[in-house]
Amino acid sequence: MKLTRKIIIALILGASIGVILNLFLPETFELLDTLLFVPVGSIFLNLIQMLVVPIVFCSIALGVASLGDVKKVGRIGGRTVSFFLITTAVAIILAMALALFIRPGAVGNFNLSNQAFDGVTEAPSFVDTMVGIIPTNPISAMAEGNMLQVIFFAFFFGVALAALKEQSKRTTRLLEEINNILMYLITLTMHVAPFGTFALLASAIGQQGLAAMQAMALYMLTVTLALFLHLIIVYSFALKVLGKYSPILFFKKFFPAMLVAFSTSSSNATLPIAMKTAQENLGVSKSVSSFVQPLGATINMDGTAIMQGVATIFIAQAYGIDLTINQLLMVVLTAVLASVGTAGVPGAGIVMLSMVLQQVGLPVSGIALIIGIDRPLNMLRTAINVCGDTICAIIIDESEKKIGMDVLQEKAS
Ligand code: ASP
Numbered sequence: 001m002k003l004t005r006k007i008i009i010a011l012i013l014g015a016s017i018g019v020i021l022n023l024f025l026p027e028t029f030e031l032l033d034t035l036l037f038v039p040v041g042s043i044f045l046n047l048i049q050m051l052v053v054p055i056v057f058c059s060i061a062l063g064v065a066s067l068g069d070v071k072k073v074g075r076i077g078g079r080t081v082s083f084f085l086i087t088t089a090v091a092i093i094l095a096m097a098l099a100l101f102i103r104p105g106a107v108g109n110f111n112l113s114n115q116a117f118d119g120v121t122e123a124p125s126f127v128d129t130m131v132g133i134i135p136t137n138p139i140s141a142m143a144e145g146n147m148l149q150v151i152f153f154a155f156f157f158g159v160a161l162a163a164l165k166e167q168s169k170r171t172t173r174l175l176e177e178i179n180n181i182l183m184y185l186i187t188l189t190m191h192v193a194p195f196g197t198f199a200l201l202a203s204a205i206g207q208q209g210l211a212a213m214q215a216m217a218l219y220m221l222t223v224t225l226a227l228f229l230h231l232i233i234v235y236s237f238a239l240k241v242l243g244k245y246s247p248i249l250f251f252k253k254f255f256p257a258m259l260v261a262f263s264t265s266s267s268n269a270t271l272p273i274a275m276k277t278a279q280e281n282l283g284v285s286k287s288v289s290s291f292v293q294p295l296g297a298t299i300n301m302d303g304t305a306i307m308q309g310v311a312t313i314f315i316a317q318a319y320g321i322d323l324t325i326n327q328l329l330m331v332v333l334t335a336v337l338a339s340v341g342t343a344g345v346p347g348a349g350i351v352m353l354s355m356v357l358q359q360v361g362l363p364v365s366g367i368a369l370i371i372g373i374d375r376p377l378n379m380l381r382t383a384i385n386v387c388g389d390t391i392c393a394i395i396i397d398e399s400e401k402k403i404g405m406d407v408l409q410e411k412a413s
Contacts, residue, residue, distance in 0.1 A: 018205025044196020064158025105317025267344030296389025303381025
């Protein structure tokens, strides 16, 4: 049986068992969750997370080394970051427009008293963020899994490999071999994926308060609709027009990686599988995929931005606060920054939401309303986040091929 089919069956089984236990056998769920679901899910998560830092380091260093000239790296970097920022801004505007139209916070009784949320995040200053990207100790950056710092060090390392050519060719070869080993390990790890996704889903659904979901149904629907529209309209358009790639083919081939993102709720954990799928099934060149996808997993979160856009409007409506145009613009700006700053791990987006709310003067305690039902939305938005990174890689790869063709043509004439 093909792996994708196995994962789909595992997801459906996991979700069904989660619902049944949740509704009828809560005590059995507690027992199974502790003894089976959580350990098996964690084994799968640990196995794939184990590969993330080494893969990011090797692939970025090799990617930059193979791109060769600094001009090319700068061009790809500039285009990648522009694509990320523009699509994220579009995502938030779409989400806010939909929330203003559907008004999920205006209907229903929300308990606004006694809400406590203690995960408030202050917005870090721009200067601090920029300075913080440079690690003082690359080994501790790797040990802590600080992705931006690892990316920075790997990038620098790659520049040196490219510049030193002959003098560093054995290191390049060694990194290539390590990269091959890591890719092989991903294939091995994926054999565990059906068990892992089953356990993660059963655990997540079993723990979900179904009554809470009912009360928040309109909010959940708005977020889901915005995610869906972003995928179908914005991403499909970008793929077709900028990437010259059939959206249907893309979704068909990338579906296994989306399922892993869905079940793990983590862009970081999905990164190894997303890169392998992009390089081997979607035909994205290694050099572009290695650079664009790790960067995307760290700073590009359209799905998260969508949740933050809808949640902000929802909370304002629930508290009966009218947002001015200036405040709405402020939400767009801070939510772009917040989604850039969100780590690719489960639930990070909700913590960064406090930064957006604070910036526009909305009650941060409003997060308590949505935190209980965030897990299923987290699963969906992570799948969108991961799609965005890969679609950007396809588009950048296409534009680089075009530049390459133009250069060849110029030389020939
Ligand atoms: N779980 C998301 C991701 O890893 C981040 C978030 O929105 O919480 O992409």
